[in-house]
Amino acid sequence: MSMQFLPNLSQNLTKLLEIKKNYDVIINVDKDNNKKEFFAHSIILETRSTYFENALSNVSARKKSNIFILDYPDISANVFDILIRYIYGGAIDLVHEEPTNILNLLSSCEQFKLEELYDQIQNYLIEHHQFWIFQNLVLIQKISFKYTEFTKLQNYWMTIVCEQPEILFDDADFTSVDKATLLSLYKMEDLNMEENKLWDHIIRWGKAQHAELPKDITNWKTNDFNILKKTLDDFTPHIRFYDIPSEDFCYKVMPYSEIIPNDLYQDLSKYYLVPDWQPKFNNLRPRKADNPNNPNDSKLINGEQAAP
Secondary structure, eight states: OOOOOHHHHHHHHHHHHHHTOSOOEEEEESOGGGOEEEEEOHHHHHHHOHHHHHHHTOGGGBOGGGOEEEEETTSOHHHHHHHHHHHHHSOOOOTTSOHHHHHHHHHHHHHTTOGGGHHHHHHHHHHHOHHHHHHTHHHHHHHHTTSTTOHHHHHHHHHHHHHOHHHHHTSTTGGGSOHHHHHHHHTOTTOOSOHHHHHHHHHHHHHHTOTTSOSSGGGOOHHHHHHHHHHHTTTGGGOOGGGSOHHHIIIIIGGGGGGSOHHHHHHHHHHHHSTTOOOOSOOOOOOGGGOTTSOOOOOSSOHHHHOO
16 A cells, blocks of 8 residues: 655655755845845756756856856746745645736746646636736736747637727737737637727727827828838738728728728728628628627626726
């Protein structure tokens, strides 16, 4: 019969961090007044993390007296304390941690290749900090989509935004969302927003990528339109132009006609001017918001709950 005493083993190994005995690695984390030293053991670090295995094999990391010196000024002392205790003791407690720290912890797990924590931390954020995620969609996007491994947060983010895109699009930091993620959204049929509003937002996002563009479009020259066109070319095939009301087409789309492919724009003009004209381009299914057979009856959270 096999008997295991893992809790005691975990506690005993974690004590090595506190008694600072027989260490051969000094790890400096954080900076300024928060800077902290951790005294660790290379054999444990190398066994538990491929990152440390590679880092400690680098001769340049070894300093005087056969002590390895590693510096991580961009990792907070609090986050690294959680990580190093997990490395030694195989346990992690997030109950009293702020969600910002947990998100930073997730990033650090990727840096140190602590793969078994990826899904656990993502699940914890989703299950216990839903409102915070809603309030910080841009931050979540920047972190989760930076790493291909964080698919749980990525999928949850996409679900939230498809259900209630205004939470993202109305965010003051919306224009900092990266192009690849935004393009993925515009490709989705279940993005629950009317096409005229999606057009407004992508124009706003595109102009924000080029601070040099004149604020007043009446002052734009051909080169200015070309700059915006190049930025938004990948989005144009995914805009349901034919679903935009005629008045919005007149006042919101026509001023930017130079960024739309000419054959598409000519067809759109006929569609809005000629009765019974059958569209020849951009034949896309209506999105969720415009589809009467797919009503919006599933809300993850309402706008008031999501407000900071």
